[in-house]
Amino acid sequence: xxxxxxxxxxxxxxxxxxxxxxxxxxxxxxxxxxxxxxxxxxxxxxxxxxxxxxxxxxxxxxxxxxxxxxxxxxxxxxxxxxxxxxxxxxxxxxxxxx
Numbered sequence: 001x002x003x004x005x006x007x008x009x010x011x012x013x014x015x016x017x018x019x020x021x022x023x024x025x026x027x028x029x030x031x032x033x034x035x036x037x038x039x040x041x042x043x044x045x046x047x048x049x050x051x052x053x054x055x056x057x058x059x060x061x062x063x064x065x066x067x068x069x070x071x072x073x074x075x076x077x078x079x080x081x082x083x084x085x086x087x088x089x090x091x092x093x094x095x096x097x098x
Contacts, residue, residue: 008064038069045073052077 001010006023015025045052052074059067091098 003064006064008068038066041066041069042073042076045070046077046080049074049077 002013002015003009004011004018004021004023005025006018007021009018009020011018011020011025017024041055045055052070055070056067056074059070088098
């Protein structure tokens with residue numbers, strides 16, 4: 001199995017077109033990238049969401065797997081922020097001082 005050069009989804013070795021995004025695939029041999037820095041990219045994107053967005057666009061063509069990790073960290077940061085804001089809003093409405 002190899003990975004789509006556009007979206008990063010796993011595709012068959014002999015695929016000419018990606019079944020997920022429809023982009024044409026090159027005939028070159030692609031091997032999955034084993035990047036040990038994925039956790040670090042996720043944490044960086046989680047801590048600084050704007051860096052995660054920049055890294056996503058920087059990596060999306062050259063390394064789709066790393067781009068997914070960066071955007072996942074950014075999404076996790078947004079979800080955590082929303083949950084915290086809702087929690088603080090409820091506490092404020094109930095008069096609970098934190």
